[in-house]
Amino acid sequence: MSSTASLESMKEHTVPDNGVEQVQLLNGVEDLYDGVVVEIKEYMDSNSFIPLLRASISQWKQQGKRAVWIKLPIEFSNLVNPVVQEEFRYHHAEPDYLMLVRWLPNTCDTLPVNASHRVGIGAFIVNNNREVLVVQERSGGFKGTGLWKLPTGVVNEGEDICEAAIREVKEETGIEAEFVEVLAFRQSHNSFFRKSDLFFVCMLRPLSFDIQKQDSEVEAAQWMPIEDYVNQPYNKEHQLFQYVAEICKTKSEGNYVGFSAFPTVTASGKKTYLYFNNGDLSKL
Amino acid sequence: MSSTASLESMKEHTVPDNGVEQVQLLNGVEDLYDGVVVEIKEYMDSNSFIPLLRASISQWKQQGKRAVWIKLPIEFSNLVNPVVQEEFRYHHAEPDYLMLVRWLPNTCDTLPVNASHRVGIGAFIVNNNREVLVVQERSGGFKGTGLWKLPTGVVNEGEDICEAAIREVKEETGIEAEFVEVLAFRQSHNSFFRKSDLFFVCMLRPLSFDIQKQDSEVEAAQWMPIEDYVNQPYNKEHQLFQYVAEICKTKSEGNYVGFSAFPTVTASGKKTYLYFNNGDLSKL
Secondary structure, eight states, rough: OOTTOOOOSSOBBOOTTOOOOOOOOOOOOOTTTTTEEEEEESSOOOOHHHHHHHHHHHHHHHEEEEEEEEEEEEGGGHHHHHHHHHHHHEEETTTEEEEEEOOOOOSSOOOOOOEEEEEEEEEEEETTSEEEEEEEEETTTTTTSOBOOOOOEEEEEOOOOHHHHHHHHHHHHHHOOEEEEEEEEEEEEEEETTTEEEEEEEEEEEEEOOOOTTTTTEEEEEEEHHHHHHHHHHHHHOHHHHHHHHHHHHHHHHTOBHHHHHHHOOOOSOOEEEEEEEOOOOTT | OOOOSSSSGGGOOBTTTTTTOOOOOOOOOOOTSSEEEEEOOOOOOOHHHHHHHHHHHHHHHHTTTOOOEEEEEEEGGGGHHHHHHHEEEEEEETTEEEEEEOOOSSSSOOOOOOOOOEEEEEEEOOOOSSSSEEEEESSSSSTTTTOOOOEEEEOOOTTTTHHHHHHHHHHOOOOOOEEEEEEEEEEEEETTTTEEEEEEEOOOOOOOOOOOTTTEEEEEEEEEHHHHHHHHHHHHHHHHHHHHHHHHHHHHOOOOOBBBBEEOOOSSSSSEEEEEEEETTOOO
């Protein structure tokens, strides 16, 4: 949204020579769905802003616009309440801004939904001695259980699943690795407020073997014989963990095919990874 | 958060018989991570609320709390700006509320990240004549391309991927179906503001065959010979679409195994689906 204009020059009405009052309008950027996006870039008090907003909405309605988006950086939170009073609702928020939206037509809105899922990864990585890279964490739900678990982490904003797995292994254990396959994934709900969670178990191939653990998050890290990993009491007692461990073990024996990551592009030209069973589709 | 207490009785200081002033505090619900969640349930002006908030934070700090969450329904947006002035930041927002958070210790925050992904599905469904269920949409990026595409849709809040695929096919075409497998998925970024997108191609098995299309979203729907579907010019010209079509065709010929949905439970007892290559792991 770099093309969003400053509001600086839009605060005043001007009366040109012919005596016809010119009303300044907010400068919005049009989106692909008959919407207008206004990004506030400098402080305004609501007494200045709301008349501008009303005049602009009136004009946008005449132009057939369907949605007005207002991106309000947190430093301009003084405008949140006044904008809500103008029939805007929240759409989403990040630490540094709040996005509000108003649907203009008298129809049900077709606005895009907010993000609904967080995405995490677990990395299964085996060395040439059939040992698995496992960690014990300093905090979190598994602290004190004695469980040796796969390195895990959250996929960063804009990060690919296959890259997140490599990054997390490097951060937690110092091990360099390359991506092999997604072996499995699970979806769970209400994992944080009303949000859901997708967790991808990824197999990586190690490119280095000397562990240098991250002290802040990781209590201990080691290469553990795969049978010992699978047979831990915690895994035996928890069905989901047992399944994941069995899938990993089967994969390590060469008897399992997951989804490879295939780099391609979307119809609009964006780079994207398609994950699928490449073993069954070798001709692509 | 049904146990969050009302603020009604907390607005005033009381002076009991012994003359020692008692300061009323906000009633927060403790979470599992040394945090406190305050849900505002009735109107308060900021002159009443902020002193209460300050006194409460002072107490929570003494108790070793690390995070304070404030859930502000949109009807109480008058408190957004005052709460931001108290060093809170946004965490996330839904249409009807804004969640603010403040990290109390003098350390880097370990707060959970916001949801980062929207999740969509496409449904591949073949009848006994090797015909694919395809649609043309009334709006969106494929309008006017002539492309016959798989029914697609967005996974609802709290909905399982395998259920979303069944629901979307029913809504768009009237066809009843059951879930078979996830055949592939792709992840793309910056699909909406800074958010990413995960799209799962699901195979379903039809349980009915008479199409009754949804007029509001679907321009046309039909059963189309699979070779015709795969060989559409649009698919040939767009690598991602070509791959998905080839995967679907290979599956329809019985030569591809995707990920089945296996119902299980998480360590904390929540129902969850684990998706994996069940063909390679039949002993589970």
